[in-house]
Amino acid sequence: MDLVELQGKLDNVSFAVLFVTMLIYWIGAAFPKIPLLPALGTTGMAIANLCTAALLAARWLEAGYFPISNLYESLFFLVWGLTTIHLIAENMSRSRWVGTITAPVTMGITAFAALTLPDEMQASAPLVPALKSNWLMMHVSVMMLSYATLMVGALLAIAFLIATRGQKIELHGSSVGTGGFREGAYRLRRAGEEVNSEVSTEPALAYAADSNGSGGTAVLNAVGAETATSELLSPQRLSLASTLDNISYRIIGLGFPLLTIGIIAGAVWANEAWGSYWSWDPKETWALITWLVFAAYLHARITKGWQGRRPAILAASGFVVVWICYLGVNLLGKGLHSYGWFF
Structure with a gap:
């Protein structure tokens, strides 16, 4: 089996595992007294994480560069980041409810990458000149990890809003x-x-x-x-709300420094490649907006003492902003990051 065929099998296996894992988490939420379901859900996410890591490793060996240069690769890197942060959040919270909201999102991203993107977009290609730099790994990987971390934190905030709906x-x-x-x-x-x-x-x-x-x-x-x-x-609902609020805060607190480091690394790379640290490119602008949204969230939590639904709404809006920054500007506007377009 060559590396290309292996990648094709691994992305489909990742989708199948995540689909089954999503069902396990949902059944476990509906019938919490069924034994072993939480452990099976965690195992499923771990298997998906390993399959995605193996896919990226095979891609790296095949292409000869860090696999994060096109949409297919970045989506699976995002899936790997989401499953990794999910396992961290689940271990911190000891709650099966984390997977009920992270698993469907992760599965949906995998389905889009593996089943929707055309074959020519899934194939590896030589790097464009702007990406032939060591900064590719240093900047883009940190940014993608920050997106994954902030997404999980925002999803937990959305889960908090659902758990406390009407109150x-x-x-x-x-x-x-x-x-x-x-x-x-x-x-x-x-x-x-x-x-x-x-x-x-x-x-x-x-x-x-x-x-x-x-x-x-x-x-x-x-x-x-x-x-x-x-x-x-x-009491169970209140305890769940407490856990979701706490873990969401901690996970966003982890993702925000990663986002900051990623933006700084991108500015240094931009100066090296284009002669300017900041050009108000659409991608740069939305990265700044993302930073400001989560900076406002942390400021409200730490300085203003906001807790509960108000910061959760702010974090939930951050989920949308992250997607606009990651994918939306590549679909809706051109700029210095135009190599990210797929139209």
Whole structure:
């Protein structure tokens, strides 16, 4: 079997594995008492990660350069990044819910690359002159990893919005603190119940759910919570919201420095190739917009103390901005990055 045939088999295997993995995560979410499904989902994502890595390695050996120069290669590099960050996020959260939203997105990207792109776009080709540089690996790979990381963080923020839909959720306290993952630090206090200061000696997240006067208020807190008045959200749903909010924040906090490093490396490469650090090329402009969106998210979390739905909405909008930066400008506009076009 030659390397080209191996690549064709690996991209189809990656799609099939991710499709089955997506179904496993969804079934596990619908029927949480079925044993082994979380482990099978994690195993499926790990197998897809290895298949994608093998595909990229075979491509590298065949073409003789780092495989990230065209749409097909970059999409599979993005899939590899998404599955890698998924495994990190799932290990941090110990929650099966991470895969319910990351698996379908990853599967969709794989399907688009393996089944939709024409054969001539999937074939490797000699590098254009602008890409014959060591900066290809240093800049583009870091940017793609930052996209993957920010996408996972944004997807978890979207999952948070779905989990808390119909409720006005406000979190009080640090979502970075160790209390965010310790269920023993929380309890659900019903209306009229006195606060027991012995529940926890650590800061805890507090959730206040307001249904605009119709659904009452629910509070999950350890010390100093307001009085709950009527119908309560389930402790499981509140715990899930806490986990999603916390992991989303941490993952975006990892992706933002990668994006910053990638933009700086790109500016240095641009100066070397074109004689200017910044040319307001559409790709550069949207990379800056992406940076500003997630900088605003982190600023709101760290400096302004925003938590809950408001920063989650900002992160969710960042998911769209990342896709515009990564793919949209290549479809809708020309510029110095025009070699990324496929029309």
